[in-house]
Amino acid sequence: MSEDTFAFRLKVLLEHKKLSLQQVADAVGISRPAVHKWTRGGEIDYSNLRRLAAFLDVNWVWLRYGDEAVKDLGIMGNTELPMTDLRRRYTAEIMSNEARMKQAQELAGIVTWEWNLVADELIYSSNCEKLYGREIHSNDEFWEILHPEDSIWLNAEAMKELVASKAPRVWDFRIILPDGRIRWIESRVATLLDDAGRPVRVVGTTIDISTRKEAESALEQHLQLVNDAARIAGFGVWRWERNQDALIVSDEWCRLFGVDPAAVPRHFVELSGHIHPEDRAARETAINDALAHRSDYRVLYRATLPDDTWRLVVELGQARVSPHGDDVWITALCRAAQPADMAASTQPAAEDGAAAAQR
Structure with missing residues (x-):
């Protein structure tokens, strides 16, 4: 109460x-x-x-x-x-709650701040220096520590727009510490209004997200490396999560099948639309068998292209239980067929014919 x-x-x-x-x-x-x-x-x-x-x-x-x-x-x-x-x-309870909140805030590395629009006063929580490398007492002091590339869009004008919109924002930006190191910051900002609906305060919470940004950058570089390798090798890849009917396809798959990345398939059934009608049944049989036995499959088919021509494609896939064991995923690699692929596809049929002749 x-x-x-x-x-x-x-x-x-x-x-x-x-x-x-x-x-x-x-x-x-x-x-x-x-x-x-x-x-x-x-x-x-x-x-x-x-x-x-x-x-x-x-x-x-x-x-x-x-x-x-x-x-x-x-x-x-x-x-x-x-x-x-x-x-x-009641007072003791308030003080205890405030102490717990301050301790939790310190442990989480969260800095809180408040800008009084009426008095033009900026107040940061006591752990400000730990995050920013220095005390901040005004907006001007804050602008000074911003990375030059981020100060282009995060500035006094941006704060005016924030106050005018009265809408909450989430900003990711970089600061430069006194020793020259760069730190990524996430700031969640909101404007508080008085009873008449006029902005009176801007409040925010900020936290160091450098580790997350580094991980995102490393992942982006890794994905770029994989995409470059797939493009050089001519491999297109897709993955289907059966229970969710979630389909992911690579950029190289789109190039291989002549599909605009903006119109990329999002559901498994849509893949069949890019395969020659006469080859769909054989591919479907191979995939269903792989799903039933959690095994690999290999199928050769004609991919229909937007200009009504077709391209012979080899699809190598595997059906596996998802990491958490609650779904079955199919991951497949597609590439343009080579003469050796066509020879391999006809070999089993020739062997079956020879065996029949012997019988």
Whole structure:
């Protein structure tokens, strides 16, 4: 329960004056359960509020609406909430929660900040220097540590647009530490409004994401290497996750089949549309057999191209249980067929014919 509520002020006053719920009920002329509801956050009507405030000897506006309402209305006098065991417990709980939050924030490396738009004041949490390598006291000081390439788009103008849009943002940017090292930062930013809908504060949380960015960069380089190798070798690849019917195809597969990457197949059934109708049944049989036995397959077929021509393709695939054991994946490699591939495809048929002749 917040300290700035009617229920909390009432409970503190009852404890301070050592009043029971029944005594309050008798004084106001209502039932004890009704008073109990007030201490639990229930609403109170105007007449009962005036009688209750008179009995407790406090200003009724303050009792119902708190200090801010009294100040806004210009009411003389200042009613202070007495320090009782309830308030001490509540204060101790707040301090304990704040300490836990600060510790969790420190351990997670999260820096919080707030920009007061009215006073133009910028306040960072105490762990700011650990993240940025220095204390930050103003937006100008923040602009100074930004990487030059990121300061082109993240600047005072961008902050003005943020405030004007009133929409939350997530920014990834680089800073330069005092020793010259570069650190990647993720900042989640939101604009807070007053009751009239006017922006009054910008708040944000920032965290070091350098490790994640390095991993993403390494993965991107690895994928680029694989893609380059596939392009040089002329290999196209696709993978199908059966349960989800999720299909992934490589750029080289698109080139091999003459498919625009913007219209890349997303479902397994769509692959058949790029295969000559007379060859689809044999390919389907090979794939179904591989699925049934979790085995490899090899099939030779004609790929139909957008210009109504066709290309002979060899598809080498395997059906395997997914890493978590809850699905079956098919991964296949496709390439343009060579003369040796065609000879290998006709060899089993020739051997079958020779065996039949011997019988």
